[in-house]
Amino acid sequence: MRRVCLTLPTDRACAATIRAVAEEAAYGARRFGVEVRLLVLDSSDAPVLAEHRKAVAALPPAPGVIVHHLDEDEQRILLREVIARSGVAEPDRILGLLLPDRVSYGACTDRAFLVAEALGCTSVHRRDSDSRYQYLDGEPVFPLHHELTALGRPAADVAGLVSRSRLDPACAGRPVAMVGGSFVGEMSVDVAEIRRLDPAVYEDVVGLSIPPGYPEIWRRNLIDESFRGAGTAAFTADRTTLTSVSPTRVDMCNIAFDREVYGRMPLPPATDTIGSDYFLIHLVHDARLPGVLHNRHIVNFHTGERRSEAGFLAYQLRFAKFLLAVPHFDAVYAGTREAGDTLLDPEGHVRASAVAGLIRTGTQVDRAEHTARLDVLDRSYRALGGRYATAAELLAARRDRLLDEARRDMEEFALLTDAWEALTHASRPHDRTEPLHDSVKGIA
Structure with a gap:
């Protein structure tokens, strides 16, 4: 029986989301006859973790669904076993990249992959x-439907199952590597506030996320579309496209990858950096691997923590680190776009060594570029005043650290890429001489 992993990484209270995702898991098992492993990777503090334990224990049994709820201690035990079995160099450093003591959107998803x-x-x-x-009509609209319909199947077989196909016929023999949608509803709450307070400052700040070289009219359109997902239109009917999916059209809250992708390449483990988990979306696109874009968009909302002063400052730090990472990733993506099909081996699989080489090239960004970006943020946030001036002070106090981390994050991504295939091989059941650790035994 086909077995898939529906994962929810979290570090905050989300009992209602756990229940909703469990319903999606039950739908997938019932509708497609697959076994769904619902994996909750929980980095929450003790009181919230206890709430989540109760929520998981109260989930109604569903045929074909097995739930795994792992706190960080349990995740660490499994990771230590995998790292030891893999024989990779610098095991403690690799563990620190996979399970850092700070928020990492890429690392939490890398743990889900393993x-x-x-x-x-x-x-x-x-x-x-x-x-x-x-x-729609009182029933939830689950993205898992399109993901299980298409993922891993030859694109030629999927062409008759979608609303339209815009895939290069030369790629029709390749399997669908990614299926994704976006979100509707609120855009990023803090970025939205900047836009409301001063559109010119918004253009300056968000413009730092746009690669250089775009004609001005395209650049303005990209700025206008950034951080907005799929807008606010409600779902009325399915629309699916077989294509090389543009990274600007999907979101990591609504994504699925075939193991032939994540089994070979990890996500960047950068800490406190929004957008660091989008790397595989770009890689799938640039390597011309088929994907399906759908409109079963997730509804985005912001928790109370995101609206607090502490949450605001944490986001501004993560946003600043994202803007410092952009020149590095732009350099890598320029390389992957140029490489195209040559990123794949003769069997059509991603060549991690080729990508690692491009990542190392991407570490070579002039420090002056980063300094200029921090100068724009400092000037912009002080002009906005209020709590943005407080954020400017925070970033100024951490300026040297942020500049050092920007390059080190890419170097560590290259290091994890070098170790990744050994880690994934060591994780697999057929490579294991001992039973899977008790921490990953699930609840049926």
Whole structure:
């Protein structure tokens, strides 16, 4: 039986989301006859973790669904076993990259990839704690439907199952590597506030995320579309496209990858950096691997923590680190776009060594570029005043540290890429001489 992993990484209260994602898991098992491993990777503090334990224990049994709820201690035990079995160099450093003591959007998903490998899954389907499903005629609209319909199948076989195909015929023999949608509802709450307070400052700040070289009219359109997902239109009917999916059209709260992608390449483990988990979306696109774009968009909302002063400052730090990472990733993506099909081996699989070389090239960004970006943020936030001036002070106090981390994050991504295939192989059941650790035994 086909086995898939539906994962929800979280570090905040989301009992309602756990229940909703469990409903999606039950739907997938019932509708497609697959075994769904619902994986909750929980980095919450003790009181919230206890709430989540109760929520998981109260989930109604569903045929074909097995739930795994792992706190960080349990995740660490599994990771230590996998790292030791893999024989990779610098095991403690690798563990620190996979399970850092700070927020990492890429690392939490990398952990999901490794657990999925340990569970024998063929795909990973990711959701986020601050998201809900749309409804049509009183029923939730689950993205898992399109993900299980298409993922891993030859694109030529999927062409008749979608609303339209815009895929290059030369790629029709390749399997669908990614299926994704976006979100509807609120855009990023803090970025939205900047836009409301001063559109010119918004253009200056968000413009730092746009690669250089775009004609001005395109640049303005990209700025206008950034951080907005799929807008606010409600779901009325399915629209699916077989294509090389543009990274600007999907979101990591609504994404699924075939294991032939994440089994070979990890996500960047950068800490406190929004957008660091989008790397595989770009890689799938640039390597011309087929994907399906759908409109079963997740409903985005912001938790109380995101609206607090502490949450505001934490986001501004993560946003600043994202803007410092952009020149590095732009350099890598320029390389992957130029490489195209040559990123794949003769069997059509991603060549991690080729990508690692491009990542190392991407570390070579002039420090002056980063300094200029921090100068724009400092000037912009002080002009906005209020709590943005407070954020400017925070960034100024951490300026040297932020500049050092920008390059080190890419170097560590290259290091993890070098170790990744050994880690995924060591995770798999057929490579294991001992039973899977008790921490990953699930609840049926």
